[in-house]
Amino acid sequence: MEEDLEPLLQSAFRYALALTHDAAEAQDLVHDSCVAVMNAGAKWDKPYLFAAVRNRYIDRYRKSRKLLFVPIEGDQAAAEIADEFAAEPDVIEFDSLHRALEMLRPDEREMLFLSAVEGYTAQEIADMTSRPRGTILSLLHRTKQKLRRLLRHPGAEARS
């Protein structure tokens, strides 16, 4: 298990980073999650550790009243204007992507991360996040549109 631990920790860190968009907070989150997994005597696998990270994140930031996950129905306005700027920019700079990701909501980054980085299917993400598959597909679609828009027009949208 020891040899396999680092890739698992790095994945958990990136997932935490997707949620928080802050390296220090992500490190704290991973640490707390490891402690939780250890105390629960659970096996060290990605689904369990990711669930621990997500739960710790919700617990922690619910208290600080940060906007976490909003109902997708509340995002209609953004969806309506999304297509206007839907074309992908020719070149994506690392810094631009960093700033654009910062403008996304945590649940948008989470969807994007789980899909694009971890390669989970919409159904798997739905199972992980306790949301309907259709909602995941819709959110993922809108998030990508929003991200393209932000990459093309960085000042076009304030963080919602």
Place this chain on the structure above:
Amino acid sequence: MSSDLDRHVKEYYESKRLPPQTVEDLRALVAGGPKARRSRVVRWLPVAAVAALVSLAIAIPFSRHAAANRLSERIAREAARIYSQHLRVEIAAADYATLRTRMKSLGFVPVESANLAPMRMRLIGARYTSLAGRPAVQLELIDAKGELCTLIQTTAEDVQIANRQAQYQIDGLLIDVWKEKGLVMVLARPA
């Protein structure tokens, strides 16, 4: 569908890594299990204990030193007040032998201080007084410049002042406090 965007997002997140030290810390945490978390505290206990002992080793002498300084200063202020009263001598004497024969109710005998020898002071008499709440002798002396000086002596038993001579300037007077020959000695003279 949006493979380029996905690729960029993937590259972005894959460039992010936990620092090696954090990975090691987490490895150690996981390897140790719940006991390891407790052992973090336990591991620091000896350090904390040593730190506490060192602090005490420093604080106690410092505290004693501070208390000794406070007592010396209090004695110096008391001597300054006694000097300023300019009370008359009760026993006129030009030498300590006379005082020793005539002042027998002190519980100690007045002695000549070696510290005063270089000052070439001349004894003119003495009177009973008290210092720090105990019987004392107030010796009246004249220094080489003809100035009246007061040397107060009392027993040093249980008087916790520094052995090193301390000097104060109080109300225009120069006050020296020291221990010598088992006595506390306080010399008050014009500054």
